Amino acid sequence: MKSSFPRSLQTIIIILVAIGLVTLALGGYFNPLTYRIGQFTIGIQTWVSSRYMALVDFLTVPRDLASMQEQNSALQAEVARLQTEVIDLQQRVTETNILSALVNFARANPAYTYKAAAVIGQDPSPFRRYVIINTGSNDGIRAGMPVVTDQGLAGQVDAVIADAARVRLVTDPASAVNVRLQASNTDAMLDGSVTGDLTLDMISQDATVQVGDVVLTSGLGGGYPANLLVGQVVSVRKQPTELFQQASLQANVDFNRLEYVLVITNFNPVDITPLLATPGP
Amino acid sequence: MMTPILVSIPVLALALLLQTAVISRIMLINGSADLVLLILAAWGLQERVHHAWIWAVLAGLLSGFVSGVPWYVYLASYLAVVGVARLLTRRVWQAPLLAMFSVTLIGTLVLQMATFFALTFLQVPMALGDVFEKIILPSVLLNLLLAIPTYGLVRDLANRLYPGEVEL
Numbered sequence: 138m139k140s141s142f143p144r145s146l147q148t149i150i151i152i153l154v155a156i157g158l159v160t161l162a163l164g165g166y167f168n169p170l171t172y173r174i175g176q177f178t179i180g181i182q183t184w185v186s187s188r189y190m191a192l193v194d195f196l197t198v199p200r201d202l203a204s205m206q207e208q209n210s211a212l213q214a215e216v217a218r219l220q221t222e223v224i225d226l227q228q229r230v231t232e233t234n235i236l237s238a239l240v241n242f243a244r245a246n247p248a249y250t251y252k253a254a255a256v257i258g259q260d261p262s263p264f265r266r267y268v269i270i271n272t273g274s275n276d277g278i279r280a281g282m283p284v285v286t287d288q289g290l291a292g293q294v295d296a297v298i299a300d301a302a303r304v305r306l307v308t309d310p311a312s313a314v315n316v317r318l319q320a321s322n323t324d325a326m327l328d329g330s331v332t333g334d335l336t337l338d339m340i341s342q343d344a345t346v347q348v349g350d351v352v353l354t355s356g357l358g359g360g361y362p363a364n365l366l367v368g369q370v371v372s373v374r375k376q377p378t379e380l381f382q383q384a385s386l387q388a389n390v391d392f393n394r395l396e397y398v399l400v401i402t403n404f405n406p407v408d409i410t411p412l413l414a415t416p417g418p
Numbered sequence: 419m420m421t422p423i424l425v426s427i428p429v430l431a432l433a434l435l436l437q438t439a440v441i442s443r444i445m446l447i448n449g450s451a452d453l454v455l456l457i458l459a460a461w462g463l464q465e466r467v468h469h470a471w472i473w474a475v476l477a478g479l480l481s482g483f484v485s486g487v488p489w490y491v492y493l494a495s496y497l498a499v500v501g502v503a504r505l506l507t508r509r510v511w512q513a514p515l516l517a518m519f520s521v522t523l524i525g526t527l528v529l530q531m532a533t534f535f536a537l538t539f540l541q542v543p544m545a546l547g548d549v550f551e552k553i554i555l556p557s558v559l560l561n562l563l564l565a566i567p568t569y570g571l572v573r574d575l576a577n578r579l580y581p582g583e584v585e586l
Contacts, residue, residue: 258438258484263450263553264533264544265486269438295486305486311542331544332448332552 235397238287243399249362251399252276257301264331266309268292268395273300281360281406284398289366289389290314290354291398293406302400307367308333308392316367317355321345324355325384327367333392335368340382346373352386359407422469422579429575430477433457438484449556451564454481455529458496459521459565460572462503463514466580474500491529491536499525514573515566522565523558530554 161167236253243251252272260267272278274297282294284304292306307314312329316337323344325337340346350370356363368388375382437453444450454477462470478496482489502524506517534549 258435259442260485260487261434261437261442261452261454261481262485262487262533263442263445263448263557264530264537264549267486269484303484303486309486310537310544311540328543331549 232397235287239397239399242285242287249401250403252278252402253397253399254278254302255397256395260303264310266306266312266329266333266392267295268304268306268398270302270304270398270400271300272400273297273302275299277402278302278400281408283361283365283401283404283406285365285401286390286395286398288391289368290361291390291392291395293360294400304398306392307388308335314361314367315355315357316352317363318344318346318370319351319353320347321350324357325352327352327386335386335388337370337384337386338381340384342375342377342380342382344382346370346375346382346384348372359409361406362401362404422467423472425575425579426469426473426476429457430454430473430480434477434480434484444560446556446560448552449554449558449560451557451560452526452529453564453568455496455499455525456522456561456564456568457572458499459503459525460518460569461576462500463507463517463521463569464573464576465507467576470500470504471497487533488536488540491532495525495529495532498528502528515569518565518569519562522561526558526561527554530557 162171239251239253243249254270254272254276256268257271258269260269270284278294278297280294280297284291284293290307292304292309292312294302295305296303305312306329307327308329310329310331312327314327316325316327317323318325318337318340321344323341323346324339326339328336328338330336337352348370352367352370354361354363354365354367366389368386368390370384371387372385373382374384433453441453442450458470458474458477461467461473464470474496475493478493479489481492481496485492499521503517503521506520530549530553534544534546534554537544
């Protein structure tokens with residue numbers, strides 16, 4: 138059956154209807170309708186999408202969880218390893234700094250030859266200020282050799298075995314070191330004590346001693362080489378009724394944190410005991 | 419029975435190693451604990467132990483070799499510690515912790531006073547007041563603090579070395 142409208146007229150009507158719909162849409166007459174349709178469509182899409190993602194999660198999460206747990210364990214092991222490495226490296230940095238300071242000290246005092254040693258223990262008795270070092274007669278260490286750090290005088294080797302030695306610190310109550318006050322060029326005796334405090338004794342009453350004066354070894358007596366730094370005067374006690382002045386000394390070396398020391402191996406201590414006057418019969 | 423004697427060598431050597439490397443560095447004022455003394459005290463208090471005197475001799479010689487204190491001070495003091503422990507074992511065996519505290523107190527005082535007199539005899543200058551206040555009293559306190567854990571460890575060791583007689 139043939140249509141009663143010609144094809145061109147149909148086209149014109151469709152175009153006019155389309156123009157009319159567009160005009161109405163642009164005029165906002167379709168907004169409520171498009172809003173409802175959009176809401177409906179978005180709701181369906183959201184539902185479909187969420188169901189799809191839930192399905193994907195259901196299928197993939199168990200595998201990811203196992204993988205993540207494995208990865209987490211590996212990372213935790215790595216963190217632990219790195220933490221151990223950091224601690225180890227920090228300790229090495231500290232050791233390197235100490236050894237570097239000791240090397241600098243050795244370079245600044247080239248007259249002596251040194252043997253470095255680590256402090257591995259302290260005397261079991263709290264009465265004595267001795268430390269144990271990890272070098273002994275196999276390394277050429279002998280009793281009587283002076284022991285120093287980069288900060289100054291530490292003590293003297295007291296006893297030696299093959300691979301270790303016992304060092305008597307200057308703070309030991311039995312220790313007595315001949316020293317010299319640098320500023321006044323006065324000799325004195327450095328005594329240790331059970332508390333670890335250092336005292337300068339036998340200072341001439343004529344000498345002018347001031348807080349802050351630097352104290353060096355004098356070399357008298359032959360037990361220690363001269364001019365090793367010992368410490369600084371922190372207080373002076375001068376009584377006109379006494380024969381000598383006394384002073385308290387702050388040692389340069391921190392004896393509570395001794396880790397490495399240098400043993401001066403080319404200094405031969407002299408035992409002057411036979412020369413000392415003994416009471417006659 | 420040789421095992422307890424053989425075991426004494428590594429046990430006391432390890433104790434002395436710990437003492438010199440760690441415990442001597444943990445100071446209260448100027449005092450420090452004595453792990454070897456505590457082990458001897460606890461060992462001497464174990465009723466079934468028969469070789470405490472040998473442990474004391476060995477510990478005395480080892481400590482005397484390492485320390486700057488004359489060796490006979492350690493030997494005599496450690497023998498005295500074991501002697502007091504054996505004496506108290508027979509008297510107050512029903513209160514082992516009280517006995518441990520007593521032996522620790524007496525033993526520490528004996529060792530420290532013996533050291534003081536020996537060093538004074540050797541003309542090492544020291545004042546008794548300073549020594550008592552700054553070394554002896556803090557050492558006693560530290561030893562008393564370590565007495566209980568040491569007693570527990572040594573009792574376990576004694577139970578292992580003498581398994582035939584189990585305490586009920």
